[in-house]
Amino acid sequence: VTMIERSLEAKEIALGCFLDIGGAFDNTSYDSIERAARRKEIDPQTIKWIKVMLEKRIVYSELGGDSLAAVPSRGCPQGGVLSPLLWLLVVDSLLLKLREEGFDAVGYAD
Numbered sequence: 001v002t003m004i005e006r007s008l009e010a011k012e013i014a015l016g017c018f019l020d021i022g023g024a025f026d027n028t029s030y031d032s033i034e035r036a037a038r039r040k041e042i043d044p045q046t047i048k049w050i051k052v053m054l055e056k057r058i059v060y061s062e063l064g065g066d067s068l069a070a071v072p073s074r075g076c077p078q079g080g081v082l083s084p085l086l087w088l089l090v091v092d093s094l095l096l097k098l099r100e101e102g103f104d105a106v107g108y109a110d
Contacts, residue, residue, distance in 0.1 A: 001016070003104050003106075004016050024087055024091075024109075025075060025076040025077075025078060025083050025087055025109075026074075026075040026076075026078070027074060027075060028074060028075055028076055028086065028087055028090055029074050030051060030054050030055060030073075030074060032090045033050065033051075033054070033076075033086050033089060033090060034047060034050075034051060036089040036090045036092065036093065037050065037089055039093070040089060040092075050082070050086070053082075054072075054075075054076070054077075055071075056071075057071070057072065057077065058070070058071055059071075059072055083109075084109035084110060085109075087109045088107055088109050091107055091109075092107065095107050
């Protein structure tokens, strides 16, 4: 928003595109996270740790006395401390491409 305000104050053309990607954390593939981490040259042991954390987790749900346990096949944990960072690793290549094309691009994940 600050970049848009600066452009408007300078009488320049400003265009904002704001995306709220529904289910972004839930639908991020483990492979895309691994590829993004390798592109960023993250330590291989750290990548392995992240993969194990994601692939070996068990999600529990209980409703009306019935319970269910499942092993997710994709997604970052909702509320997980690393989840925004993992999502930004994946979306970073899009932001870089936009910057290469001359656009100011900013990402935010919560």
